[in-house]
Amino acid sequence: MDRKITVIGVGRLGLGLALLFAKAGHHVCGVDVSPDYVRLLNSRKYKTKEPRYEELLRDSENFYATTDLEEGLNHSDVIFIVVQTPNSGGHKFYDHSILSTLLVKVNKYRVTDKHFIIGCTVMPRYIDEVGQFLVSDCERCTVSYNPEFIAQGEIVEGFTKPDVILIGTHSAEVGGILREIYDTFVASAPEYHILSPLDAEIVKISINGFITTKLSFANMMSDVCDTVGADKHAVLRAVGSDRRIGNSYLKPGNSFGGPCFPRDTKALRRFVETANVNSDLLKATTRYNEEHIDFQANHLLSENKDEYVIEDICYKENSKILIIEESAKLKIAKKLVGAGKTVTIVDEPHLLDEVRKEYGNLFAYREK
Numbered sequence: 001m002d003r004k005i006t007v008i009g010v011g012r013l014g015l016g017l018a019l020l021f022a023k024a025g026h027h028v029c030g031v032d033v034s035p036d037y038v039r040l041l042n043s044r045k046y047k048t049k050e051p052r053y054e055e056l057l058r059d060s061e062n063f064y065a066t067t068d069l070e071e072g073l074n075h076s077d078v079i080f081i082v083v084q085t086p087n088s089g090g091h092k093f094y095d096h097s098i099l100s101t102l103l104v105k106v107n108k109y110r111v112t113d114k115h116f117i118i119g120c121t122v123m124p125r126y127i128d129e130v131g132q133f134l135v136s137d138c139e140r141c142t143v144s145y146n147p148e149f150i151a152q153g154e155i156v157e158g159f160t161k162p163d164v165i166l167i168g169t170h171s172a173e174v175g176g177i178l179r180e181i182y183d184t185f186v187a188s189a190p191e192y193h194i195l196s197p198l199d200a201e202i203v204k205i206s207i208n209g210f211i212t213t214k215l216s217f218a219n220m221m222s223d224v225c226d227t228v229g230a231d232k233h234a235v236l237r238a239v240g241s242d243r244r245i246g247n248s249y250l251k252p253g254n255s256f257g258g259p260c261f262p263r264d265t266k267a268l269r270r271f272v273e274t275a276n277v278n279s280d281l282l283k284a285t286t287r288y289n290e291e292h293i294d295f296q297a298n299h300l301l302s303e304n305k306d307e308y309v310i311e312d313i314c315y316k317e318n319s320k321i322l323i324i325e326e327s328a329k330l331k332i333a334k335k336l337v338g339a340g341k342t343v344t345i346v347d348e349p350h351l352l353d354e355v356r357k358e359y360g361n362l363f364a365y366r367e368k
Contacts, residue, residue, distance in 0.1 A: 002026055003181065004076040008102065009120075010041065010065060012050060013148065014082030016155040017119070019056040022063035024185040030065040031072035041065040049322055049350070052156045073111050078177060080146070082119040087263040093270045094123050094263075096130065103134035103143075112139045115174050117146045121204060121264065124271055127168060127197035144169035145197045146178060147204040152258065152323055153316055161188040168200025205271065208264035213285045214249045215256045219292040222252035226299070254296070255289045257315035257326030262286070293328055297335040308336050311346045311368075313355060324354050337362055 002025045007018040010030035022028045032038055040046040042065055044058050057063070066072060073079065083102060085094045099120060106116070118131060122145070131143040145168035150158040165186070167178050175194040182190075195203065218236055225232035232252045240247030256262065269282035300308060315327040324330060333343045344364040345355055352365050 001180065003078060004029075005181070006031065006072045006076040006079045008069070008072055008079060008081045009083035011082070011084070012048075012152070013119070013150060013155065014080070015041075015057075016050070016053065016150075016159060017080065017082060017148075018063055019053065019060055020156065020159050020185050021181070022060045023056060024181075026062060026181070026184070027075075028063045029072050029075040030063065031067070031069055032065060033067060035067055038065040038067050050153065050155055056156070069105060070109060073106065073109055073114070077113055078115050078117065078181070080117045080119055085120045085122055087266070093267040094121060096122060096126060100130060100134060103131060107135045107137050110137050110139075111141065114138065114141045115171070115177065116141065116143045117174070117178065118143065119146050119148060121147055121260075121267075122201060123267060124198055124201040124205075127201065142169065142171045142174055143197075144171065144174045144178075145200045145204075147200070149204075149207060151316070153314075160186055162186065162190045163188070165190045165192050166200050166203055167192065167194045168197035169194065170196065202271070205264050205268040208261055209268035209282060209285075211249050212256050212261050212265045212289070213281065215253075215261075216285045216288040216292070218250045218252065219255065220288055223292060223295045225252075226295075253317065254328035255292045255331075257328050258323060259325050262289070262326050293331045293335070296328075297332045297339075300332070300336060301339055301341070305341070307342045307344065308333070309344045309346055313345055313347050314351060322350055322354060324351065324358070330355065330359070333363060334359070 004027045005021050006029045007014050008031040010018050010032050015030065018028045018030045030041065041057065046057055048054060081099065081102065083098045085096055085099055087094065099118070099122070116135065118127065127143055127145050135141055135143060147166060148159065149162065149164065165182055167175050169175055179192055193203070221236060222232040225235050236250050236252060237247065239245060240250040265282055265286055269279040272279040272282065310329050310333045313324060313327050313329045315323055315325055333345065336343050342364065344366055345352060346366045346368060349367050352367060355363065356365065
């Protein structure tokens with residue numbers, strides 16, 4: 001069954017979701033605040049390094065974008081919201097201001113019989129205590145939670161081949177609608193978990209918190225192996241062969257970075273502490289993530305060279321997406337410069353521009 005669907009917030013994540021909905025035959029309206037961006041989307045001239053986005057946009061006959069929120073609300077009764085919830089560092093940790101401001105605006109239209117599906121990461125209890133309250137003048141409207149587990153640079157792959165689809169709702173109807181929609185384009189056989197909003201909110205940050213703990217453990221054992229002369233690859237491969245552990249995310253590598261893993265681990269720690277439960281495990285995860293950077297930097301310094309070349313500085317290995325946030329390699333490079341060394345960053349021009357904007361003349365630069 002083809003549906004009309006609205007996606008409010010068609011940035012990197014929301015656009016991928018909207019385009020996949022449209023490819024599956026649904027009629028999709030994307031809402032964004034930038035007129036220039038909307039024009040690029042509607043003219044099919046938007047350019048991005050995210051794989052498959054340009055192809056999906058170019059071939060899409062069922063997607064259009066608008067800056068008119070009311071138009072988006074009128075387009076569909078199923079409304080996905082995928083706006084930014086950046087780290088605020090405060091008591092709530094995530095900055096819900098963009099999301100909450102949007103819901104306040106929605107409430108002023110007093111729409112009826114709408115299902116609002118929040119896809120951005122929020123702190124536990126947001127849906128029940130804040131989200132639903134902010135649209136209280138909208139009759140017979142539900143607010144549910146449907147976060148994604150997506151890696152930048154592999155967004156389409158993540159959407160089409162998920163391990164789990166997480167739905168937090170008090171409405172059996174919403175659970176059925178979302179399952180019906182996802183079944184139209186998901187190519188894997190994911191487990192559907194339809195939970196309460198609170199349960200789903202906890203699951204979302206718990207998964208990333210567990211992954212980062214596993215990454216820190218792998219890096220700790222990697223550093224131990226390097227120190228004592230053992231083969232870190234062989235050791236971790238053997239450890240991960242135990243089915244209770246698994247090899248996924250259990251490999252020698254850099255510290256975790258990017259826009260999600262570091263902040264979600266800290267958010268989970270904050271939530272654990274609000275429940276008056278000891279969070280030392282998560283503190284150690286974050287702490288060793290930084291100590292691994294020190295270990296790698298000191299290892300390079302032991303080579304006693306005057307100049308170092310650091311390549312591929314995106315936070316994620318083997319990716320060219322335009323994100324250097326919490327890049328472990330850049331942190332290592334900064335430590336090398338702090339030790340009096342000359343560091344040259346080598347990468348694609350668009351990534352070098354991002355480094356220049358943040359670090360200026362701290363490094364030398366060379367294009368690949």
